[in-house]
Amino acid sequence: MPKNLFVSPEEVLAPGKVTFKDIPVNQYNKTIKEELKSGKYTKEDLIRIFRDMTVLREFETMLNLIKTQGSYNGIDHTYPGPAHLSTGQEAACVGQAYLLDENDFAFGSHRSHSEILAKALSTINKMTDEQLMDVMENFLEGKCLRSTEKLGECKDVKELAIRFILYGTLSEIFARETGFHMGMGGSMHAFFLPFGIYPNNAIVGGSGTISTGAALFKKVNNKKGIVVCNVGDAAMARGPVWEALNFAAMDQYKTLWESHNDGMPILYNIFNNSYGMGDQTRGETMGQDRMSRIASGVSPTQFHAETVDGYNPLAVIDAMERKLELLRNGQGPVMLETVTYRYSGHSVSDQNAYRTKEEIDAWKEVDPLLTYPAKLIEAGVMTQEEVDAILKETSERMTMICKAAADPEISPYCDFKKDPAVVERLMFSNQVVEKFDDREPEVTVPKEEAEGYKKIKSKTRNVIDENGKPVSKMKMYNLRDALSEVIYDRFYEDPTLIAYGEDCRDWGGAFAVYRGMMDAFPHCRLFNSPLAEGSIVGTAVGYALSGGRAIVELMYADFIGCAGDEIFNQMSKWQSMSAGILKMPVVLRVSVGSKYGAQHSQDWTALCAHIPGLKVCFPATPWEAKGLMESALKGTDPVVFFESQRIYDVGEQFHEGGVPEERYEIEIGDVNKVCDGKDITILTVGATLYRAMDAAKELSEKYGLEADVINLHSLVPLKYEKIVESVRKTGRVILCSDACARGSFLNDIAQKITELCFDDLDAPAVVVGARNWITPPFEFDEFFFPQASWILDAIHEKVLPLPGYMAQNGCTEAEALRRAAQGV
């Protein structure tokens, strides 16, 4: 909603028509001789292209035999994991990789062994021997290289590097500790960063948003190279992929950004093999005749899209050359549809029920592994003997690699018995990084001149002033200010830090946490994203795993559902699936609403806490908010940062002296005791802290009971020591949050307390949550969300009957059973 972009009715309502440019389809028609004559390729280049294709083919053939027959060239091995093979797609992959080097990031599709290996072979060819040795020696402290060296003498460093990449990939697929990621990623998540090979993805189209975030990283941080996003044809039906295309195509890069205003340096490449799993995209599950048409629906540039013959490696190289030039000229994003075909089934259990043998045979007749060398022989580039020699060399190399990768002596598995914590250590990186780059952060004004920051600094950081009088709302430093202050500070320290989300810039964020920041930071660091949560989180994931830090906002926690895959499968898992090679410094701010009914008022902490790999926190006081945000924005782990719209305005009522002026961190995992008592423990999450304090007051004044109130500002990780200490003391515990009670994370905590404190408990741990309904309109808030009286009722009915107290809200066992039976 920038004011300088005038929405003119005259223009918008004027008659006219929408036009499209033609999209080229399979236009390449040069012969080998013509190409040789043009000087674009040497004979060695053309032969190497063939060599690379044989390496890819042999790799997939080997895996297919291991999967289906348990044996390859006399090596017996059982591999139980997935094998989505790309046999038939080699020319397309080698063609794509031919011009790419280690600075170009290639993200993989669902079927990406060939993509990975082609990119590796191309990069190996371009790097010097010294560079290659350096990479291999330094990767995982040379562990992979040491195993590769056991394969025997090697004629040169490039051959060693080829063996290295084949061995590292295969032992990763075979789940060996010597794999590129200790076997934790496997077939569907194999990659090798030093060669610019970025993750492939078991989620169809998963690379769409992530690679777009990587391109954003290159664009904002002036990094060399471009990004290739590989997806299959079936992925083009997925929403997040469309969101990614739109994110890359946003007009603002040109219309609003003060700097870095080139187009997004990304190529969306669709390997179209005509099938998803067994579904045929063209003619059955989609309405597209050519996938290259899709970009025309996203941008007037049509992403300079074309369709290219993926059965001719030289045609693909030709198209790539033109696309790379566009990208290097700042005219991205671009799109290629690379037509190809897979002979193998979707997986080895595929019975090919959806296609005929005739169809497969027809494609095999034009198999590039046959037609391309035939053309080279015809053009006099190589002889049949040379072709056979390459095939022999490739087969022998693959046999050697397979033997080594299958051999538990050379390629041991991670020993879970000896080291049961092997995966545990990979779940979080737990590092503190002040900044991910040394350059000066790009800002519009110095910190001391930033009006918004000055305003925060001028506020009274306590609820009472030095004379003991209450501070007025306008002058009081509140929870919103606490978040804002830290984000300001970190913006001025880490040049890679960017913030975006729905209406973050001009509006200042829907809840004003970014208010004033548009005057301090340029668009490249703070911008409005599309209202498309999949792309918001997915691009942040890509930005972070490429080496930057991102804080993104979803406005309402309810929108977590719209970014489900990006949060639950991508943000959470890449650190551990990469065995710690990737870092995920993403802070995802989500706000728990009120007054907005069923789809804008939900506390979904339980969903996030359930997924391994996410840190989850939910500050309820300004002191907590400041310390936690400081930790989150210095850490290297993904944090889902819950906020409550009910309490953005609260001042600090609990921390002695208010919120300190100076910087400090609160460890994510700690808890905050706000009130000392001996009779009952009340654990709270989010805004319920304040209702629990009301209940504690009544307990004290009317019943002489003193409550120990502890706010759980962190849910994952969570240190139980202070909780256990309190419950052992009081023997009674009530847990309270605004999340629906069924499946609330509090149940998990209650269960653990019961285990840890069983003999000290005077009553079961009781969870007081919201009802298992939709959130009714705000007028009925008190019937849905936990109130102070609910806490007292729960104490009276289930823990410690209070003399003279009458429960009002019906929380008896009979009622609980009835509700459970009804599912409400």
Added chain:
Amino acid sequence: MANAVIMPKAGITVESCIIGSWEKKIGDAVKVGDVLFTYETDKASFECESTEEGTLLEIFFQDGDEVPCLMNVCAIGNEGDDVSSLRPEGAASAEAPAPAASEEAPKAAEVKAPVAETTAIEGKTAVSPRAKKLAERAGVDATLATPTGPNGRIIERDVRTLMDNPVAIAEAPAKAAAPAASEEEYKDVKFSGIRRAISKSMHTSLSTMAQLTHNTSFDATAILQYRKQLKNCEGDLSGITLGDMILFAVSRTLKNHPDLNAHMLDDSSIRLFNHVNLGVAVDTPRGLMVPTIFHADEMSLVEISKATKELAAQCREGNINPDLLQGGSFTVSNLGSFGIESFTPVINPPQTGILGVDTTIDRVRKAPDGSIEIYPAMGLSLTYDHRAVDGAPASRFLKELGQNLANFTTLLAR
């Protein structure tokens, strides 16, 4: 507009009371100060005077109902006033319609009188892990506690109550229902709160302690003479009884025997009191009551005498503050006036001893000159908890007490 009368709170520790009987019935005109009903705690009974004027419109609880303190008991106002807002949930109401709709059922089920003395189903008493642990440490049987937790669960505070105030021990869970028989043969009388408390306390005492009794006697010549002397005095001094003198002597003698001025806390510890809080057994129409003379060791003989009389009168009238019915560190029970020559007093837990005072009989002894002389001998029966005190120290206490009484004026002089 109708107003409610609430169940008074008859002491800090009292949480609920049982209605004895209603003195007024619905429709009666009531003035402020009129007695509406009697009620009793487990220790005393009281009369509830009306705080409102008007017509008694509705009675929410009936004779024998247990009512939490401060809860509305009845409504008083003008005929036709709406009393529905005053009616506590769960109270029986004459005009309340029976819950008909099935939706109402769970709501009704939710309501139950708080702090009701309930026991879990099938006579099995649920005890919270914390209460169990505490009871084990304190060496008390948790299942004897009065459950006040949800669903009749015995919780920590119930065990603490049991430890601090053994008078309030729980009743045995299930009682056998008598087979139907003609009403003329006998009458089933429900125990009053006090009777129930005595019953529980006595049973706990004998079933949980190692009690034994030593008997002795002393030459009562001195105290009988002193008593005669005092009788001729003016005022309060003339009312001092032999019993008062014994209380006085006990209060002084106990100071040298701290193990008998004590509470057993658990199997491994004992609480020794710095002062003597003397329990005095009083016979009342409702049963045995034991008010406490706090800090008796700091009181003069006449002060002890006065305090004893006042407390006994309050007990008999049933208006004693329940807080004065607990906290004793040693008890004296006097059955001498009934001619009892020797008996076995039962300890008031968690105290470690109780002194029984017997009647005075004439005995003979050899005088220093070799002749036989007759002298008045008063019996003393000390029951002590052998867990806390051994036989020799208990005997030493009894011996010293006897000597002090035999030389009472010397004791007074100290």
